[in-house]
Amino acid sequence: MKRSSLLLVPAFLALVACAPTAEPRLDAQGRPLPQVYRIRASQTDEIQFRLLDAVNSLRQASGAQALRLDSQLNAAARTHSRDMAVQNRPWHFGSDGSSPLERVRRVGYSGTFLGETISETFETEIETLGAWMNDPATRRIILDNRATDLGFSWYQENNGKIWWTLVTGRSGGLTG
Numbered sequence: 001m002k003r004s005s006l007l008l009v010p011a012f013l014a015l016v017a018c019a020p021t022a023e024p025r026l027d028a029q030g031r032p033l034p035q036v037y038r039i040r041a042s043q044t045d046e047i048q049f050r051l052l053d054a055v056n057s058l059r060q061a062s063g064a065q066a067l068r069l070d071s072q073l074n075a076a077a078r079t080h081s082r083d084m085a086v087q088n089r090p091w092h093f094g095s096d097g098s099s100p101l102e103r104v105r106r107v108g109y110s111g112t113f114l115g116e117t118i119s120e121t122f123e124t125e126i127e128t129l130g131a132w133m134n135d136p137a138t139r140r141i142i143l144d145n146r147a148t149d150l151g152f153s154w155y156q157e158n159n160g161k162i163w164w165t166l167v168t169g170r171s172g173g174l175t176g
Helices: 002-018 041-062 071-087 100-106 125-134 136-143
Strands: 112-121 149-156 162-170
Touching (some): 041 125, 041 136, 071 100, 071 112, 071 149, 071 162, 100 112, 100 162, 112 136, 125 136, 125 162, 136 162
Antiparallel strands (some): 112 162
16 A cells, blocks of 8 residues: 555656646745635636546556546535535535535436545645645545546635535446
């Protein structure tokens, strides 16, 4: 297991190196100023597929199969991201008391819900994925060998804060 974990580190670093970067703005003492990562509506596909590619690279390095982006899981993730912003707290329950399982059923996903990762941050999707991979609980969700489908979305507030949600499932309702 340690060897496969060690293989993930170079793969992830290569992905981060490919992420678009801007020259940092510096303050009077030469320290980088915080920057807001602004997402335009036209970037949805680009961001979802960049995240999917990064997840699949990490999964390949760990011996897991590639995931497919699923529009129904994307819808469940989008709904929950918006709802977390409304509630102003990152947690797995909707303002109506719904669980992640209930949300994926509501959007018509016929597979088996496997997991959900969430984040409240000002960071990019790749930086957020890095934070998720550093946590054993969220890393297990992302690398779950049973998963076949991925949903990923966000909600960005006017101040730049982003509420990210990633949902995994297994097509066909199979358990495994």
